[in-house]
Each structure stands twice: as structure tokens, then as C-alpha cells.
Amino acid sequence: MTDEDSARLGLPLLAAGQAQKELWHNEALTLLDLAVQATVEEINRNAPPAAPQPGQCWIVGGTPTGAWSGQAGAIAGWTVGGWRFVAPRAGLRVRHLPSGQTAVCDGSGWRIGEVRASSVLVDGVQVVGARAAAITVPTAGATIDAELRGCVDAILIMLRKHGLIAS
Structure with a gap:
């Protein structure tokens, strides 16, 4: 990022007296088009697709090749003017079209399909x-009811499986 780029998305800023401001303005709009309400075709892809369509985006993998070299983790979007990249920044989120899951950049990589609340x-x-906290499984008592104990065990197993109580 330089003084000529915006702080969060690295969008090109206009300068006073700058010639051909429309070029900078259009580049900023193109990058916004890729980053705002972003959707991606694939996550962690290392090679550019053979026949991308304008507006399609991908999250570049950790070992990018070809036109994506040096863009690990970025959102790569195909435009009429070629590839554009939005650098990964903590808090940036995209929707993975095939799965419907959300991927969120945590500053060191993309976390896929996690919901935090x-x-x-x-x-x-x-x-x-x-x-x-964990619930103790009943083990004995004055009267043993095997059917009830089996039911309680099944409930506890499912609560643990879903992560609602600790093991």
C-alpha cells in the first residue's frame, strides 16, 4: 500500500491535477466490483482457469502459477482487461458459490465454512x-433402568457430537 492507495482495500486514489483520472477511477470500481459481496468459484486454486468469464473470481492457493504468481491468498477476478487481484486482509469475506459456505480471511489465511457467534x-x-460443562453419565443407583440409561446415554452422545456440551 502507498499513499496513492486506500488503506483497507488498496484501491487507487485520485490525485489533484492528475491526468486521465477516469483510468484510476475505473480501476478502483473494478476492484470494488470484485471485493464487495464477493463470490468465488473455487478456494485455494493455484492455476488460473483456462476460460474464465468476466466477473468470475477465485481465491488463489498457496503456490500460485502463471498469471497468478505472487498472488497467494488473493481474490483473483477475471475482467475484460485481464486479471485483477484483491489482496487478502483480515475480515475480508467471500461466498463460495458451489457450497454456499462463507470463507473469511483471518489475516493469515482463509477459514472456510466456520460460523462464529x-x-x-x-x-x-x-x-x-x-x-x-460436561454431564456425568449415570453409572449406578438404587434402581437400574437400562432403557432410561440407554436413552440418556444417546442424548449425551448427540449433545457431545454437536459440540453443545464438553466430553
Whole structure:
């Protein structure tokens, strides 16, 4: 980034008295078109596709080749003018079209399909909150009811499997 680029997305800025400002302005709009509400065809692809369509984007893998060399982790977008790249920055997020999952750049790489929240609400009602402490599996008692114990065990297994309680 230089003083001629915006701080967050590295968009080219106009300078006072600059000739051909439309070129800089159009380049900034092209990069915004790739980064705002971004969607990607594939994540961690290292080689450019053979026949990209204008507006299609990919997240470049860790060992890029060809026209993508030196752009590891960037969003690569095909435009009428060729490849454009939006550098990865913490907080940048894209939607992976084939899976519908979200990928978020954490500053060191892309985290795919993770949802981070302190709770999940459905129709305004909290249905999932923070993980609770482990629940002890019953092992004995004055009266042993095998059917009830099996049911409780199954419930505990599923709660652990879904990460709602600790093991």
C-alpha cells in the first residue's frame, strides 16, 4: 500500500491535477466490483482457469502459477482487461458459490465454512448458546433402568457430537 492507495482495500486514489483520472477511477470500481459481496468459484486454486468469464473470481492457493504468481491468498477476478487481484486482509469475506459456505480471511489465511457467534437465535429465541460443562453419565443407583440409561446415554452422545456440551 502507498499513499496513492486506500488503506483497507488498496484501491487507487485520485490525485489533484492528475491526468486521465477516469483510468484510476475505473480501476478502483473494478476492484470494488470484485471485493464487495464477493463470490468465488473455487478456494485455494493455484492455476488460473483456462476460460474464465468476466466477473468470475477465485481465491488463489498457496503456490500460485502463471498469471497468478505472487498472488497467494488473493481474490483473483477475471475482467475484460485481464486479471485483477484483491489482496487478502483480515475480515475480508467471500461466498463460495458451489457450497454456499462463507470463507473469511483471518489475516493469515482463509477459514472456510466456520460460523462464529455467541448464540444462535431462531425467530428471536436462543436455541444454542455457549458450550456447557460436561454431564456425568449415570453409572449406578438404587434402581437400574437400562432403557432410561440407554436413552440418556444417546442424548449425551448427540449433545457431545454437536459440540453443545464438553466430553
